[in-house]
Amino acid sequence: xxxxxxxxxxxxxxxxxxxxxxxxxxxxxxxxxxxxxxxxxxxxxxxxxxxxxxxxxxxxxxxxxxxxxxxxxxxxxxxxxxxxxxxxxxxxxxxxxxxxxxxxx
Amino acid sequence: xxxxxxxxxxxxxxxxxxxxxxxxxxxxxxxxxxxxxxxxxxxxxxxxxxxxxxxxxxxxxxxxxxxxxxxxxxxxxxxxxxxxxxxxxxxxxxxxxxxxxxxxxxxxxxxxxxxxxxxxxxxxxxxxxxxxxxxxxxxxxxxxxxxxxxxxxxxxxxxxxxx
Numbered sequence: 001x002x003x004x005x006x007x008x009x010x011x012x013x014x015x016x017x018x019x020x021x022x023x024x025x026x027x028x029x030x031x032x033x034x035x036x037x038x039x040x041x042x043x044x045x046x047x048x049x050x051x052x053x054x055x056x057x058x059x060x061x062x063x064x065x066x067x068x069x070x071x072x073x074x075x076x077x078x079x080x081x082x083x084x085x086x087x088x089x090x091x092x093x094x095x096x097x098x099x100x101x102x103x104x105x
Numbered sequence: 106x107x108x109x110x111x112x113x114x115x116x117x118x119x120x121x122x123x124x125x126x127x128x129x130x131x132x133x134x135x136x137x138x139x140x141x142x143x144x145x146x147x148x149x150x151x152x153x154x155x156x157x158x159x160x161x162x163x164x165x166x167x168x169x170x171x172x173x174x175x176x177x178x179x180x181x182x183x184x185x186x187x188x189x190x191x192x193x194x195x196x197x198x199x200x201x202x203x204x205x206x207x208x209x210x211x212x213x214x215x216x217x218x219x220x221x222x223x224x225x226x227x228x229x230x231x232x233x234x235x236x237x238x239x240x241x242x243x244x245x246x247x248x249x250x251x252x253x254x255x256x257x258x259x260x261x262x263x264x265x266x267x268x
Contacts, residue, residue, distance in 0.1 A: 085233050088125045092228050096129040099151055099226065102141055103133040 011057030016042065017050045021059060021073065029063065029072035123233035128225055135217040135224045139190040142215060161187055165195055182210065192216045197230065209235040 011017055016039070023038050024030060030038075036047045051071055054060040063070045131138060141147035148157040156166040167180040182196035196210040211232035218225045 082122065084236070085123060085125055088230050089127065092125060092127045092230060093129075095152070096127060096131075096226060096228060099138070099141065100129065100131045100133075102147075102151055103131060103137050105132075 011053050011059055014050070014053075017054055020047070020050055020054065024060065024071060024073050029070040031068055031070055035071060123231070125230040125233075126227070128227040130220065130223055131226050132223040135190040135219055138217055138224055138226065142193055142217075143189060158184065159187060159193070160184060163187075165197075182213075185212070186214075190217060197232075207236055211235065 032048060036044045039047055060071050060073060063072060141151050143159045145157045148154040152167060154165060154167045156164055158164050161184055163184040165182045169178045169180060179200040181198055184195050186194040194214040197213045198210045199207045214229045216227045
């Protein structure tokens with residue numbers, strides 16, 4: 001597994017970080033202060049630290065609007081869903097070939 | 106994921122642009138093919154699955170890092186329907202190595218139909234329109250909060266999760 005995937009697992013392994021993600025998924029982009037307000041039981045530096053870890057794992061990104069910085073869940077990879085469909089068409093045809101090779105004598 | 110020579114089977118006329126449907130006649134009985142599809146060892150050999158629990162609700166984890174694609178991905182899902190030597194249907198969601206996660210499940214169904222001299226294997230990968238819908242909408246659609254947690258929970262029981 002790649003280092004980045006490991007990072008992702010590690011980032012998601014923490015319950016608070018999953019809650020932060022859930023919160024941003026629910027509310028959309030938030031500023032750090034707004035986000036911290038949703039987690040009154042956690043210190044602001046701790047929230048910032050979690051956000052940084054999530055960002056480093058590629059799960060969040062920061063958008064600057066004027067002087068404000070907004071945290072948001074990263075937009076999805078689907079530059080082109082059609083491209084995925086075509087990729088899978090190739091993938092699955094190849095896989096059926098491999099299946100035939102596995103079971104045919 | 107390679108193209109190679111002309112495909113001996115069929116790329117079926119898709120019902121729609123968001124469904125992949127391929128089929129192929131294989132010279133083996135459904136029971137023989139099920140020894141691949143219905144076992145963890147078989148799916149490791151065929152699909153390189155790290156985890157495969159061939160029962161209703163069972164988990165699936167797949168590392169496509171070995172494929173020729175430059176991009177490495179992890180796929181995970183659950184068995185949605187299973188009928189010995191006939192059908193398996195599973196959810197299919199992709200996690201990219203850079204941390205991006207498909208916003209929704211797609212679905213893969215593999216069905217076996219006996220025919221003279223062997224089996225017609227049909228594979229339908231559907232649900233891509235769900236991804237497209239998500240893409241075109243605002244963040245408010247992302248209230249799939251459970252997704253991350255449920256996804257994590259699945260990974261927690263995967264042997265590969267700590268790898």
